[in-house]
Amino acid sequence: MEIRDDVREGFEKKLRKEPTYVFSDEIKIYCKMKVLVATEKPFAKVAVDGIREVVEKNGYELALLEKYTDVNDLYKAVADADALIVRSDKVTKEVIDHAKNLKIVVRAGAGYDNLDLEACTARGIVAMNTPGQNSNAVAELVMGMLVYAVRNFYNGKSGSELMGKKLGILAFGNVGRNVARIAKGFGMDVYAYDAFMTADQINATGMATAVANQDALFETCDIVSLHIPATAETKQSINYNLVGKMHKGGILVNSARKEVIDEAGLLKLMAERTDLKYITDIMPDADADFKAFEGRYFATPKKMGAQTEEANINAGIAAANQIADFFKTGNKKFQVNK
Ligand code: 3PG
Numbered sequence: 001m002e003i004r005d006d007v008r009e010g011f012e013k014k015l016r017k018e019p020t021y022v023f024s025d026e027i028k029i030y031c032k033m034k035v036l037v038a039t040e041k042p043f044a045k046v047a048v049d050g051i052r053e054v055v056e057k058n059g060y061e062l063a064l065l066e067k068y069t070d071v072n073d074l075y076k077a078v079a080d081a082d083a084l085i086v087r088s089d090k091v092t093k094e095v096i097d098h099a100k101n102l103k104i105v106v107r108a109g110a111g112y113d114n115l116d117l118e119a120c121t122a123r124g125i126v127a128m129n130t131p132g133q134n135s136n137a138v139a140e141l142v143m144g145m146l147v148y149a150v151r152n153f154y155n156g157k158s159g160s161e162l163m164g165k166k167l168g169i170l171a172f173g174n175v176g177r178n179v180a181r182i183a184k185g186f187g188m189d190v191y192a193y194d195a196f197m198t199a200d201q202i203n204a205t206g207m208a209t210a211v212a213n214q215d216a217l218f219e220t221c222d223i224v225s226l227h228i229p230a231t232a233e234t235k236q237s238i239n240y241n242l243v244g245k246m247h248k249g250g251i252l253v254n255s256a257r258k259e260v261i262d263e264a265g266l267l268k269l270m271a272e273r274t275d276l277k278y279i280t281d282i283m284p285d286a287d288a289d290f291k292a293f294e295g296r297y298f299a300t301p302k303k304m305g306a307q308t309e310e311a312n313i314n315a316g317i318a319a320a321n322q323i324a325d326f327f328k329t330g331n332k333k334f335q336v337n338k
Pocket of ligand 1 (some may be wrong): 041087088089108109110111112134256303304305306307
């Protein structure tokens with residue numbers, strides 16, 4: 001049976017709200033919207049169970065694609081998906097081209113540099129993130145990595161303590177503030193800079209002392225923790241000159257994105273400055289070169305800041321709820337492609 005486009009669109013709108021549409025006693029149209037969770041790095045099972053509960057409670061169907069290694073599997077899986085939940089999975093124009101029914105994609109997490117927003121917008125697809133849902137997990141990992149670094153990677157040699165050290169937080173969003181909160185518990189002096197906040201706004205949080213600019217943060221602090229997104233402005237911005245401003249024994253911690261680091265510049269600096277340490281949750285492209293700085297470099301084998309059951313539950317279920325809310329009420333609160 002041929003269905004006119006305007007009629008189909010009308011039905012789709014109604015079916016988003018109520019999956020069973022009674023046209024008449026004889027004609028009942030039943031359709032389940034499909035929500036695909038595509039995660040190369042899977043959520044904890046308990047989080048997937050929670051997502052399933054939300055999806056099914058709302059009358060939708062859940063499809064799962066986990067640990068995929070071939071992008072063709074993603075292309076196949078999105079072909080009939082109405083909604084998509086991802087983590088750092090790349091949602092490129094090609095993925096969008098294969099997703100003919102897609103209406104919404106939610107990045108279960110904070111950074112959405114993995115979504116091709118232009119391609120989404122061109123197709124009228126709403127793109128969202130779930131800000132704040134995994135930030136405590138990332139902040140706890142930062143502090144764990146810091147203890148590991150100042151204790152010489154637990155090699156048995158005498159290390160140092162975090163108490164009384166100056167911690168600089170670059171970008172004072174959800175993760176940055178959680179880092180500040182925990183660092184205060186360690187007795188650290190916390191400083192912050194955020195290009196999108198005034199000094200008064202930072203100081204008003206009572207969690208950090210604002211510094212005038214990025215340079216001042218590196219000049220002032222013993223440790224700098226990066227919480228900037230990867231954007232055209234920030235890519236490669238953490239470079240030789242900037243990190244070189246840190247005083248002796250400086251530690252750079254990265255739980256943000258590898259793209260913000262000018263790797264060649266940092267390698268050059270670490271070769272010259274044998275006192276500096278680089279600790280990262282995102283393996284650099286030049287991992288092999290950084291490994292030459294034994295005792296001064298550590299990278300997690302796979303990004304794991306947000307890899308806790310709690311963060312997976314928070315971000316995954318928030319994503320599922322945002323999708324249901326969007327379909328039922330049109331709520332676009334967390335839209336990032338406006
Ligand atoms: C984020 O942007 O939310 C974090 O970097 C976590 O990313 P992940 O979901 O790939 O672990």
